[in-house]
Amino acid sequence: MEPGHWSSEQSDALRDYFFKGLSYAEIGRQINARFGTAYTRNAVVGRAKRLGLGLSRPERMISPSIVPSLPGASAPLTPPRAAPPCLNLPPPSALKPANPVKLRCVGVQPRLIALDELEPGDCRYPYGGDKEGEEINFCGHPRQAGSSYCTPHARLTCGPGAARTAAAVALRLVSAA
DNA sequence: CCCTGATTCGC
DNA sequence: GCGAATCAGG
Numbered sequence: 300m301e302p303g304h305w306s307s308e309q310s311d312a313l314r315d316y317f318f319k320g321l322s323y324a325e326i327g328r329q330i331n332a333r334f335g336t337a338y339t340r341n342a343v344v345g346r347a348k349r350l351g352l353g354l355s356r357p358e359r360m361i362s363p364s365i366v367p368s369l370p371g372a373s374a375p376l377t378p379p380r381a382a383p384p385c386l387n388l389p390p391p392s393a394l395k396p397a398n399p400v401k402l403r404c405v406g407v408q409p410r411l412i413a414l415d416e417l418e419p420g421d422c423r424y425p426y427g428g429d430k431e432g433e434e435i436n437f438c439g440h441p442r443q444a445g446s447s448y449c450t451p452h453a454r455l456t457c458g459p460g461a462a463r464t465a466a467a468v469a470l471r472l473v474s475a476a
Numbered sequence: 477c478c479c480t481g482a483t484t485c486g487c
Numbered sequence: 488g489c490g491a492a493t494c495a496g497g
Contacts (some may be wrong), residue, residue, distance in 0.1 A: 304488090304489085305488095305489090338490085339490075339491075341490060341491060341492080341493095342489075342490050342491080344490095345488090345489070345490060345491090346488090346489080346490085349488065349489085
């Protein structure tokens with residue numbers, strides 16, 4: 300895939316991901332993973348803005364700016380998501396305090412390759428298998444050289460004190476090509 | 477420190 | 488038009 304020109308597929312994917320609410324970085328990773336491209340989040344952002352997506356967004360993370368809150372009378376509209384009561388509050392007690400391997404990788408679309416279908420070079424990040432006896436599938440995205448995981452999962456796995464050298468990053472680009 | 481989005485600037 | 492560099496906030 301020759302960079303420099305966004306295909307309709309990629310633009311569509313970009314729109315889709317963006318509309319879905321994914322962040323630019325996640326969109327970039329997704330598109331990169333799906334199309335084998337190497338778009339950075341900047342590229343995604345720039346493309347999105349030029350594409351006109353920058354204007355279409357009900358509300359983003361823009362919080363501090365113009366708050367038309369007038370003192371006195373200001374409640375013309377009721378809160379959109381006015382959930383009746385707050386009864387179903389899942390206190391920590393009911394929830395599992397231990398969240399050992401809860402995936403934070405939002406936006407990563409695992410192919411959920413079974414073990415026997417898993418090919419060498421596929422990311423071995425486990426999906427499922429939370430319960431004993433359940434089948435464990437794997438991410439299946441192109442894994443990075445020297446790692447058993449793809450880029451997003453490698454980031455997740457190597458949180459503290461993991462060997463993340465600049466060479467690995469460089470290799471990533473090479474292997475991705 | 478990490479992340480995020482948004483803009484600017486050079487190609 | 489494209490993307491990296493850069494800025495600015497969380």
